Amino acid sequence: MRNLVQKGKMSTQKATNLEQVMKIAFPEAMVEAPVELERVMTNDPKDRHVVAAAVAANAEIIVTSNIADFNAEALIPWNLKADSPDNFLCDLFDEYPEEILQVLIQQCNKYTKRSINLSELLDMLSKKDGANLIKFANKVRFYSSSSPS
Numbered sequence: 001m002r003n004l005v006q007k008g009k010m011s012t013q014k015a016t017n018l019e020q021v022m023k024i025a026f027p028e029a030m031v032e033a034p035v036e037l038e039r040v041m042t043n044d045p046k047d048r049h050v051v052a053a054a055v056a057a058n059a060e061i062i063v064t065s066n067i068a069d070f071n072a073e074a075l076i077p078w079n080l081k082a083d084s085p086d087n088f089l090c091d092l093f094d095e096y097p098e099e100i101l102q103v104l105i106q107q108c109n110k111y112t113k114r115s116i117n118l119s120e121l122l123d124m125l126s127k128k129d130g131a132n133l134i135k136f137a138n139k140v141r142f143y144s145s146s147s148p149s
Contacts, residue, residue, distance in 0.1 A: 031057040044069035054080055063088045065132070089136040097143055104140065118144060 001015040010018070023030060033052035041048035047069040054062050055078045062070055062082045070082035083091075093100045108121050116124075119141070126137035 029057075041074065043071060043074035051075065051078065051080065054078070061088065085131070086133045086135045089133060090139055093136060093139055093143075101140065101144060 001019050004010050004015045004018075005012050031053045033049050033056050037055060038048045038052040041051045043051050047066070050062060050064075051070070051074065059080065062075075062080060063085055064070060064082055065084060067082050067084060072081070075081055089100075104118060104121060108116050108118055122137040122141055125131045125133040
């Protein structure tokens with residue numbers, strides 16, 4: 001949340017609200033990383049708490065736009081890998097295309113200020129200054145245009 005505020009992505013209040021929504025939606029994601037575990041990590045020092053939390057949670061993957069701070073050599077001893085959000089969502093879509101498509105349609109339906117369609121949502125997700133999910137958005141576009149309705 002601190003990074004979102006510092007980088008001007010959102011206000012402190014919006015970041016606090018987002019944090020609360022995330023905690024409610026994913027209570028199992030709240031992990032306290034032991035300091036001793038963090039001390040033995042060899043990835044970028046400012047992100048060692050992330051790897052320690054992933055190990056404490058028995059995670060298999062760290063999804064991050066900051067791949068450079070999570071080099072493979074530092075993750076191998078912990079059976080972890082790091083992947084970008086775009087690649088991660090593409091992999092999920094490959095496994096569960098219909099389910100992901102339904103989630104995206106549900107997301108479209110949750111917009112209350114103005115309605116948006118799937119194409120508009122995918123445009124928003126693929127913006128380089130936004131979520132930067134270009135491959136994922138293109139994969140969904142191709143699938144939705146070639147699958148029977």
